[in-house]
Amino acid sequence: MKIVLALHGIGSSAEIVKDQLVPLTRELSPRYEFVYLDGAVERERGPGEFDDRYVGFYEFSFANTPLGIASYYLGPFYSYTTGYMTAEIREALDNLDQFVREHGPFHGVFSFSQGASMAVSYLLDCQAHESGTKLPFEFAVLFSSVSAFSPSKTCYGSIVEHLLGRDFRAIQAFPEAEFNELTKSEQIFAENLAPMFTGAKKMGSFTESINFFKQRNQEAVPRVLHHSLTQDRITIPTVYVNGKGDPPAMSAQSRLVCGLCDQSLARVHHHSGGHGVPTELFDVKTLIKMIDRASIEGADRHVLHQDPTGIPQR
Structure with a gap:
């Protein structure tokens, strides 16, 4: 069985992303088991629907907004970070790293929006510090990622x-x-x-x-992070998922994140929806095949970098 960590979007929660992923997790069980992580920072309810007023960059605002996560979710709601300065990103990645060490090892990560941003930042940071050792995940699935950030003051x-x-x-x-x-x-x-x-x-x-x-x-x-300004690329198989109905500015961010992945190991799927996890049968079936293939490839690559502890050393 594959153990997978799942990360939610901003102003969301483990409960919400668990519901968002149901179309996929229902098909993937019992071959995959999912562990859901709430962000460390409690905040207001996040946006649930989007329009051009938000230019797709709601993830970086701490304002109360008239749009939100469906009303039947009562909260609390979370973010993985208090902000996007290098010190705040470092704290967020350290919190994620601590959870991985205490509750892992994990085979993969499923991540949505801000969660995908954190997953990408975490993987790139691990690669920068752990060259030649096992990374925390064998494969990654990125849904509608927003921009990723470096925790390093020397970056750029x-x-x-x-x-x-x-x-x-x-x-x-x-x-x-x-x-x-x-x-x-x-x-x-x-x-x-x-x-x-x-x-x-x-x-x-x-x-x-x-x-x-x-x-x-x-x-x-x-x-x-911008792929044309850095040579670093995520070196595990990735499945990159984006909605054709996502606001253009969010799609632009998502494409930049895809560019941070090794393209020889990346699979890309554009579904018919917006900023969310796809629910249409065709999309789900297509993604299941991509995820299974990425999981197999990730396991094969893991053998080449086996660490007896199962957890990368830092």
Whole structure:
């Protein structure tokens, strides 16, 4: 039997993601057993339906919103992180790592939205620190992932330092600005970072962290990962799932996360729905085949990196 960790989206819970995954878990049992993890941070109910007001970046706002998880869920609701600064991402990944060590080993991870972001960040962080040892999962399934983040203050350090050290018009106007005056790498970074905050602005939600460029606050700049700025790739088989009805901005984030995966080990499926786990029979049957194949490939690769403890050393 395969033991799989399941991670929920923001303002959600283990109870909710368990229900979201039922179309798949029903078909996968009893070959797979699922363990569900609540985030460490209690917060308000998360969005449940989406429209253009949110520009698809609701995951990065801490505002109360008029949309939410279905009303029959009474809470509590959770996030895996308090925010997206490097220190906050480090704390979130350490919490996840502690759970994996205490309740694992796990064969795989199923993750939705913010949970998928955390899974990708965690895997890349483990690879950076545990070269040559067994990773915490043999395969990963990523549903509608939002952007992934690095916990390292040195990630894109020269880019951030240069942006903070210059009086660019675009930086002073951040997040709503044109970035044509920047170098190519700086432009990619800024354009990838800005939508996180333009979404918050459209909802009337501002936080002090939006002013990190004006305040020259290097530690407050989220290190949102872009595949063209880093050579690191997830080295386990992945199944990447995205809804054709997802808002364009969220789909853009999801594509960037897919780019952080080794493409020779990635399987991609676009279902007919939106920001959610697919429920149509065709989608479910297709994903079951992809998941089983990724699981088999992951197990084969695991043999090559066998660690007698079953848990990577850090």
